[in-house]
Amino acid sequence: AQTIHQWPVAEIKAVGSPLSLGCTIKGKSSPNLYWYWQATGGTLQQLFYSITVGQVESVVQLNLSASRPKDDQFILSTEKLLLSHSGFYLCAWSWDWGAAEQFFGPGTRLTVL
Amino acid sequence: GDSVTQTEGQVTVSESKSLIINCTYSATSIGYPNLFWYVRYPGEGLQLLLKVITAGQKGSSRGFEATYNKEATSFHLQKASVQESDSAVYYCALSVATGGNNKLTFGQGTVLSVIP
Secondary structure: OOEEEEEOOEEEEOOOOOEEEEEEEEOOOOOEEEEEEEOOOOOOEEEEEEEEOOEEEEOOOOOOEEEEEEOOEEEEEEOOOOHHHOEEEEEEEEOOOOOOOOEEOOOEEEEEO | OOEEEOOOOEEEEEOOOOEEEOOEEEOOOOOOOEEEEEEEOOOOOEEEEEEEOOOOOEEEEOOEEEEOEOOOOEOOEEEOOOOHHHOEEEEEEEEEEEOOEEEEEEOOOEEEEEEO
């Protein structure tokens, strides 16, 4: 069975500080990976997707970056947090890019003060 | 771009009553999108409730149903008799697979509260 884990569960950070959020998928080789974000009171929107190791595509520009250093790992980061980065971050995976269904992790709650 | 609209931000229903959560969509991509209902129960992660990838078809799960209506561009979620355990946040979504990405576009979500 496949499992998806996100870390940390929650973060409280200061404006201007760096950030790194992680996601690991076990039980599936070469999954397609995605980052989604939901601002408080907003809608979930896709930020990044990755088809393979080392290859990440940006969907929305939010002064964030993503990397896929290993087949099963997806990292979301920034060097300087903004207040507008607060919200809920979800990692997801799918069997391949054409697969209709995506499977979501438990999410990370980020509060920027 | 693509968009999904859920008109009700919050719905309160008494147990055993019927439910409908409205969802309409707009997809600019060529072809018909895949349609989904995702649900987030209290304390749990986002999970798929049901999906329909063919226009005109109906999907069902856990007593919920939704029909892919391409003429009305709608995908309303219905249940004949709700239970308290159905209390959750429900998201309508569409996806279109293009250029290596299968991007999910979500509605704003509907908070369902079922009163015992």
